[in-house]
Amino acid sequence: MAQQSDEIxxxxxxxxxxxxxxxxxxxxxxxxxxxxxxxxxxxxxxxQNLRMVLDLEVVEYMSSAGLGRLVxxxxxxxxxxxxxxxxxxxxxxxxxxDLMKLTQIFTxxxxxxxxxxxxxxxx
Amino acid sequence: xxxxxxxxxVPGNVxxxxxxxxxxxxxxxxxxxxxxxxxxxxxxxxxxxRKVELxxxxxxxxxVTHGNDSDFEKMVHVQLYLDGDRWGIVVTDEGEGFTxxxxxxxxxxxxxxxxxxxGIALMCLYMDEVTYFDGGRTVNMVRRCSRxxxxx
Numbered sequence: 001m002a003q004q005s006d007e008i009x010x011x012x013x014x015x016x017x018x019x020x021x022x023x024x025x026x027x028x029x030x031x032x033x034x035x036x037x038x039x040x041x042x043x044x045x046x047x048q049n050l051r052m053v054l055d056l057e058v059v060e061y062m063s064s065a066g067l068g069r070l071v072x073x074x075x076x077x078x079x080x081x082x083x084x085x086x087x088x089x090x091x092x093x094x095x096x097x098d099l100m101k102l103t104q105i106f107t108x109x110x111x112x113x114x115x116x117x118x119x120x121x122x123x
Numbered sequence: 124x125x126x127x128x129x130x131x132x133v134p135g136n137v138x139x140x141x142x143x144x145x146x147x148x149x150x151x152x153x154x155x156x157x158x159x160x161x162x163x164x165x166x167x168x169x170x171x172x173r174k175v176e177l178x179x180x181x182x183x184x185x186x187v188t189h190g191n192d193s194d195f196e197k198m199v200h201v202q203l204y205l206d207g208d209r210w211g212i213v214v215t216d217e218g219e220g221f222t223x224x225x226x227x228x229x230x231x232x233x234x235x236x237x238x239x240x241x242g243i244a245l246m247c248l249y250m251d252e253v254t255y256f257d258g259g260r261t262v263n264m265v266r267r268c269s270r271x272x273x274x275x
Contacts, residue, residue, distance in 0.1 A: 031147065099248055101235055
């Protein structure tokens with residue numbers, strides 16, 4: 001996957017791992033965040049063994065629609081034999097994930113480096 | 124969360140009353156305006172702003188997308204009110220309503236992989252009361268004013 005960039009999401013390769021970073025994530029950007037996660041889902045369609053870090057550092061707000069799109073991305077990664085790890089999740093977003101029990105299905109890590117290393121170690 | 128057949132009565136003083144056509148891009152600007160009013164009136168502390176924004180976003184987005192099926196010709200009506208030591212919001216759509224069975228039971232582990240259906244659960248987490256009326260076409264959500272406690 002070549003490095004790509006658009007208004008609200010950036011994709012880059014780090015070895016065998018794709019790092020997807022949202023570039024805006026304030027409350028007023030919610031529709032853009034939803035569109036970005038939708039687009040990310042399309043990028044993941046039919047990709048085998050995709051290892052992706054989703055960097056949420058700038059995301060301050062997420063609705064149930066956003067949580068649903070995160071789940072959709074995780075399902076696509078796992079369905080293709082790959083995985084997706086969330087990195088740099090803000091406390092308020094982590095609280096939502098936890099309250100909705102989604103920390104039972106998502107792996108969440110503090111840094112992109114830690115998440116990348118973990119994904120590189122998958123056989 | 125209850126779904127009642129009758130219509131709600133808006134108690135107390137109406138702080139704001141608005142309506143929007145069913146377009147999701149109009150939801151966030153409306154929520155910003157309503158929450159700003161609640162913060163200015165001392166009903167919501169800054170620390171709780173994000174939780175209240177989330178609840179209003181979920182309720183109004185549900186009305187737009189599920190209630191009115193994003194039909195621009197159908198309106199969503201919103202009333203913000205103060206009732207003693209509590210504030211509330213009534214959101215009404217022009218759709219067909221829904222039943223309790225249509226809402227997934229997120230307590231079940233097999234529902235963790237659902238891609239939708241968490242909106243009402245989030246509203247119930249952060250509001251003190253969430254009640255649906257008119258067979259699901261109207262929701263009334265209530266929370267204690269911050270000056271008398273955060274309601275959590």
